[in-house]
Amino acid sequence: MRIDDLQLFVRTAELGSLSAAARLLDLSPAVASAALKRLEQQLGTRLLARSTRNLRLTAEGEGFLLHARNALASLDEGRRQLARGQDDVSGVLQLSAPSDFGRNVLLPWLDELQREHPKLSVRLLLGDRNADLFRQAADIALRYGTPEDSSLVALPLCADNRRVLCASPAYLARHGEPKDVAHLAQHNCLLYQLGSRVHDHWRFGRGATEAGITVSGDRFCDDADVVRRWALAGLGIAYKSWLDVAFDVQAGRLKVLLGHLEGEAAPLNLMCTHRAQLGKPVQLLRNLLRERCQALLEQRQHVSL
DSSP, X not given: OOHHHHHHHHHHHHHTOHHHHHHHTTXXXXXXXXXXXXXXXHHTSOOEEEOSSOEEEOHHHHHHHHHHHHHHHHHHHHHHHHHHHHHOOOEEEEEEEOXXXXXXXXXXXXXXXXXXOTTEEEEEEEOSSOOOTTTSSOSEEEEESOOOOTTSEEEEEETTOBEEEEEOHHHHHHHOOOSSGGGGGGSOBOEEEETTEEEOEEEESOGXXXXXXXXXXXXXXXXXXXXXXXXHTTSOBEEEEHHHHHHHHHTTSSEEXXXXXXBOBOOEEEEESOGGGOXXXXXXXXXXXXXXXXXXXXXXXXXXX
């Protein structure tokens, strides 16, 4: 039994006219008449008594009309449930992220995503070493810097993010603010180590205007979140991704120093081994990150220099 035949029958009964129902359903009169005959033949009974001028439901037609309406309503509800199911996001979102960004920026955003999509599970790996997506249990990775592995797919999330110098008000009250890049040599600089390399050469500007200085300090760590915590504790000056410290600056826990200088580029990218991994959960996360990171980037422009 064809659904469109049922629809024609119900509309004909409601409108009291086969031709009117045909126009509503964008059918020719001949096609509509053939559809009604086909339905009656399948049911083995007349549903409509019709002449050249009049059309009315037979007793059998009146009895069948309720069932036809219920069947169409049930199908419509089934379609709506399917549509809602397609909107639901489920499965496991497996990702790795930098320690500082992951703990202090990403975590609440992931919580929000899971509140909106309760069927979504998250498996989060935190660490500053580049995750090996071909070996680790992570489908995607969030990484700072220009992608070096050409075998991976890289999708920009915040291409214009840069590093900023920052320190706590307590540290600045004791030691004062550096007036220029050269004055950083007189301050305790909090150093980040990736692998065996200590990031102690800080660069500012680009091209012909680039200036750099080799800094020193009494502590360094391979966990970027620890460097941020040292800065919050008033132990020195840090050179951090703006995304990592934006909330601390807004709350007054840290202050941007030499804000007129352009810090090193620290673009944030979403990495995966193949575009087939960019399913709906990843697309939702990507859109959320792009929107939120861009909002943080725009706030950077309003930070007092």
